[in-house]
Amino acid sequence: MSITSTPTQPAKAPANPLMALGLWWDGVVDRYNALPKPARLLLVLLFALFVYALPLLRPPIITTNSIDFGGVMFGAAAFALVALGLNIVIGYAGLLDLGYVGFYAVGAYTTAVLTVYHGSWPFFLALPIAIAVTMVSGVILGAPTLRVRGDYLAIVTLGFGEIIRITVTNVEWVGAAAGIKNIPHPNNIGPAPNPPFDQGGFLELPRVAWDNWVPSFDWDHSTHVLAFGSRDAIPYYWLILSVIVLVIIGDRLVKASRVGRAWEATREDEDAAELMGVPTFKYKLMAFALGAAIGGLSGSFYASGQAGYINPQSFPLLLSMLFVAAVIVGGSGNRWGAMLGGVLVAYLPERFREFADYRLLVFGLALTVLAVWRPEGLLPPRRTRRAKIAAAEIEELEGEGVVDE
């Protein structure tokens, strides 16, 4: 893609504040990696605890005041889960999927159909079926199309997303344009929530109220752990967060395995990988199916969430673009980067609701500016940073050679 001679710019001095921030962050990552293993584990646990507690802590500045913060956090977590799944497809296997919302919709609709529309299954029984159905749909889409060259895959998957949306809009069996409502919430543990107030669950936790930076407990708005009602989104947030933790563990295992290495080889050079005996088609299909399954998982939680309502307008094509943007802006190939991207894409428009009408404009500009300023993503994978450092070193050496002439 190098079509213009790259101007040799010194890699050192950051040209803008965003790059300075990026360099600072790279330093933080390096220092973290240098820590002994128990210390790293402790830090991760502390971080996880903080993330779990976030909707109760309600820290000033980041809390959204005009709209329920728990709900926003749930949305951000759902996006993070989607980004985690899409990261397998885009980041690991290098397949551009512009129709990921299709899988999200398949998961959501399978759950809705099984739990309320054509059956009355409990949520946790419908969940594995939804995942399986989405995975099969991923294979059905992937089997013919993954043989098509990379860039063409983008438009084919985009078409898939549209086909799913149009189909659910027009087929009466899945609710047509009106959608499906009253989707049951996940099963409760402890006494069932008692509407309109979500009493029940087995533990009551207060939230923190901030008055001029002075925290205090607010028992009037307490959250009941594991009580999935319609008033409080926080239990849903905890549930999906726990699922994310499980998916991250699975993701680590797969990435470090033979499959992960095969994906990497396929992404970097498909022909070379094939020559080395990697059945690239098989592994691409596997990435597609796994990514789809995680998309379906996320969609399933979305359907049975606080509102318990889905309709075709919940799955527009633009959502696919947002998912892809989340993964790439965050740092495609790095699961933490992808999740950060997902959280930002879901959270920022909600936080800046004051801008109301302007927020999409600002969001679009921010995407472009981010892409231009930090093309490797906010949290690039380690190998990209290593490659960058190596390239800078080579450039430096070559630069010296020119001076000597």
Next chain:
Amino acid sequence: LDLGALFGSFDNFLSFTMGGLVFGAIYALVALGYTMVYGVLQLINFAHSEVFMYGTFAVAWTFVLLHGTGDASWSLGRAVPILLVALVAAMLLSAAIALLLERFAYRPLINKNAPKLIALISAIGASFALAEAMGLRDRFANWFGLDDNLADYVAPQKARDVYSNPVSIQPHGLFDIGGYTVTDVDLVIIVAALGMMVALDQFVRRTRFGRGIRAVAQDPESASLMGVNSTRVVQVTFLVGGLMAGAAATLYMIKIGSTRQNSGFILGVKAFTAAVMGGIGNLRGALLGGLVLGVMENWGSAVFGSQWKDVVAFVLLVLILLVRPSGLLGEALGKARA
């Protein structure tokens, strides 16, 4: 195969075919922008749909400027003088937007040798921003205190709604094919689109700039070494794509007569589909892909119902790619011989 039974009557079949050809011609002109940028840069120019959308507004604004806001219904002949001005305005505005895109969303990334995917994100962001800027044009006018002066153009309070051309153009029948009457509007759109395509094809094949475009498409580095100014070539590519999108926008407004800030999106998706179907990077492929897509989706909507139109289009795309993995005519911007 009994076409009459499938489409209701043979005249219906002709009518759906003709309607498909008209839309296919517009798809093809927009597809050129995708296919040329892809051929030269191997990038999906996602924001090209907004380039088209700005063109449609330029047409409507020209009519407001030269005719006023009173609704009128004219024949094509009467509208021709204003249409010609509108065509120039649309081509200029679309080309300007395309050049802006190249300068701010693409060139910095190309200079950095950034991965292709990030250019896609940059384009998606630019596409959002451009569409939203059009939807918020009443606010911008308000900032500058131009509410009263620009009221007819920004449509205050309903800048996000449908914005119609004040003059609607009535088609007139010219001659019959079987039981179907071909109208002047249909004929002008198809002939104009074909003319533009032929002109562009000759431009790429015969001119000095065209040779530069083909050289960069084949091998950017060697082209640079041979003295081709590749930055300029990329600019020209965007410029030409923008001009074609402006022309497509004019034809679209003749046929449809109204637009809105998100009208580019789905048309852009279709045009990109057409480009891929014909073989991306291939100018003649874009024409063929556009016409095939337009006709097939119209047939599909006749047979299965209009709500399945887009499904037919995408299923067709998958089927064609299965049989011919690089499109109907293959990818060949660089290989076109002079």
